[in-house]
Amino acid sequence: NFAKRVFSGIKPSGGLQLGNYLGAIKRFVQTQDQGEFETTLYCIVDLHAITVWQDPADLREATYEVTAGYLAAGIDPEKSILFNQSRVPAHAELGWIFNCVARVGWMNRMTQFKEKAGSGAEKQSLGLYAYPSLMAADILLYHATHVPVGEDQKQHVELTRDIANKFNHDYKVDFFPETIPVIEGPAMRIMNLRDGTKKMSKSGESDMERINMLDDADAISKKFKKARSDMEALPETAAELDHRPEAKNLVNIYAGLADLSVDQVLAQYAGEGWGKFKPALADLAVDQLAPISTEMKRLMGDRAELDRYLARGAERAREIANPILQQTYDIVGL
Ligand code: ADP
Numbered sequence: 001n002f003a004k005r006v007f008s009g010i011k012p013s014g015g016l017q018l019g020n021y022l023g024a025i026k027r028f029v030q031t032q033d034q035g036e037f038e039t040t041l042y043c044i045v046d047l048h049a050i051t052v053w054q055d056p057a058d059l060r061e062a063t064y065e066v067t068a069g070y071l072a073a074g075i076d077p078e079k080s081i082l083f084n085q086s087r088v089p090a091h092a093e094l095g096w097i098f099n100c101v102a103r104v105g106w107m108n109r110m111t112q113f114k115e116k117a118g119s120g121a122e123k124q125s126l127g128l129y130a131y132p133s134l135m136a137a138d139i140l141l142y143h144a145t146h147v148p149v150g151e152d153q154k155q156h157v158e159l160t161r162d163i164a165n166k167f168n169h170d171y172k173v174d175f176f177p178e179t180i181p182v183i184e185g186p187a188m189r190i191m192n193l194r195d196g197t198k199k200m201s202k203s204g205e206s207d208m209e210r211i212n213m214l215d216d217a218d219a220i221s222k223k224f225k226k227a228r229s230d231m232e233a234l235p236e237t238a239a240e241l242d243h244r245p246e247a248k249n250l251v252n253i254y255a256g257l258a259d260l261s262v263d264q265v266l267a268q269y270a271g272e273g274w275g276k277f278k279p280a281l282a283d284l285a286v287d288q289l290a291p292i293s294t295e296m297k298r299l300m301g302d303r304a305e306l307d308r309y310l311a312r313g314a315e316r317a318r319e320i321a322n323p324i325l326q327q328t329y330d331i332v333g334l
């Protein structure tokens, strides 16, 4: 009895990199264009970003960069609802209610907190600890039924279901849906170009380790040509890449960009050396990514235009969110 709705978000905690594109934004665009869902909501989750320290000017800049990245990659602000979280106060309001539904023990089991928080409770924000409960609010505020996520976020979507079930059970209602995590195919995990065992991230130490979505054609090409590989030729099957992390990552990136499986890429390149594969990968990446970075730069040069998109998106988001929050208040007795 729930319409099929998609919610997903990206934190504006630094610039966008290739992992955000292949692991998230590219799939969001495909989901939007499939037309299978009644509504697709794509959010810039700025309230999540501040669970760790963000310089205010950098936060604002990153919010524009993520907005421009979504738009340049093909999120259509008419087809999808594109907005930033803090402009829809109902997220924080439902988040508080869910803080009172979720149990401390559930938060203690979240593996991401253990990874991100580092050591020492004096250094961890309470917001970082409670962030899965706000994430549940982000999703359930729209009665979203499907959430495209990476493998690493699956536990958070399961927690969202636990919160929905406990709320429905405690208040004897059938109000929140059971959200489904959508993990398509082999979860796309893009690794660092210098060390294939580390996830590519926006806060990587050296710029040569990652492809930024704002990199121009020259930078993209240079980084792929200098990416670390190994001395062996490309094998015939994906399984033979299992103990070759750098090689595996480069083939994975090719597959992600070309919308092919790793085996399909290998069928084309088995037996070839890196002297042939890396330039081909560089060309493919430039072809696909340079137009996006050019459009991102154009958009980022017009803040007023980006502000208009975000304001309109927030307005559309509030039209769905506010009645659901109001009904929640009624159910709870507030
Ligand atoms: P984080 O970077 O902490 O995962 P973000 O909000 O910045 O969180 O990530 C936004 C989306 O980009 C998430 O869906 C995440 O899984 C995806 N993502 C980020 N880095 C990578 C990567 N290296 N490979 C695949 N997906 C990634």
Ligand code: NA
Pocket (backbone or CB within 6 Å): 011, 013
């Ligand atoms: Na991040």
